[in-house]
Amino acid sequence: MMIFFKVIVVFKMEPEYLEKELLIRGTEINYLFICKTKLWYFAKGITMEQESDFVDLGKFLHEKSYFGEEKEVQIGTINIDFIKRKNIIEIHEVKKGKSMEKAHEIQALYYLYYLKRYGIEAKAILNYPKLREIKEIILDGREGEVEGAIKEVEKIKSMPNPPKPKKSKICKKCSYYELCWI
Numbered sequence: 642m643m644i645f646f647k648v649i650v651v652f653k654m655e656p657e658y659l660e661k662e663l664l665i666r667g668t669e670i671n672y673l674f675i676c677k678t679k680l681w682y683f684a685k686g687i688t689m690e691q692e693s694d695f696v697d698l699g700k701f702l703h704e705k706s707y708f709g710e711e712k713e714v715q716i717g718t719i720n721i722d723f724i725k726r727k728n729i730i731e732i733h734e735v736k737k738g739k740s741m742e743k744a745h746e747i748q749a750l751y752y753l754y755y756l757k758r759y760g761i762e763a764k765a766i767l768n769y770p771k772l773r774e775i776k777e778i779i780l781d782g783r784e785g786e787v788e789g790a791i792k793e794v795e796k797i798k799s800m801p802n803p804p805k806p807k808k809s810k811i812c813k814k815c816s817y818y819e820l821c822w823i
C-alpha cells in the first residue's frame with residue numbers, strides 16, 4: 642500500500658517525466674469511441690461539461706453509491722474514480738449506463754496499461770450502480786488495442802481543425818452541441 646501511494650505522489654509531482662504516449666488523459670481515450678469531434682474540442686481545452694445534466698447525474702451516482710473507498714485518485718494524467726486494495730489492486734470506474742460500454746472499456750484498459758508501464762499490476766472494475774451490474778476488465782493480450790487507440794488520439798489531437806461532426810443520438814446530451822450544430 643505504501644509503495645503504491647508513494648508512486649502516486651511521484652507521478653503527481655513530476656508529470657514531465659511521463660513517457661509521451663502516457664500524457665494522454667483517460668477521458669481522451671474514452672471520447673475516441675464516443676465522438677472524434679468531442680475528443681478534439683476536449684483536447685484543445687474547450688470544456689463545457691459543467692453545463693451538462695448528463696455529467697451531473699454521473700457525479701451524483703458516484704457520490705451516492707460508494708463510500709469509504711480511496712476516491713478520485715489522480716496518477717499523472719489519469720483520474721480513477723476509486724481504488725480498492727485486495728490481493729491485486731482494483732481500479733473502479735462508476736458509469737451511468739452501458740450505451741458507451743466500448744468507450745468505458747478502452748478507458749479502463751488504458752488505465753491498466755498506464756499502471757503496468759510503471760510496474761503496477763491491477764485489474765479494472767466498471768460499476769453500473771443503476772443497473773446493479775459490474776464488469777471486470779483485465780489487460781492481458783489487449784495492449785495492442787490500447788496502443789492503437791493512443792495513436793489515433795494523438796492523430797486527432799494534432800489536427801488543426803476539429804473532425805467534421807456526425808450527428809448521432811448522443812448529440813442532444815452533449816455539451817458541445819451548440820458548437821457543432823447551432
Ligand code: SF4
Pocket residue numbers: 675676677678679806807808809811812813815816817818819821
Ligand atoms: S454534438 Fe455530437 S458531433 Fe458534436 S461533439 Fe457532441 S457528440 Fe460529437
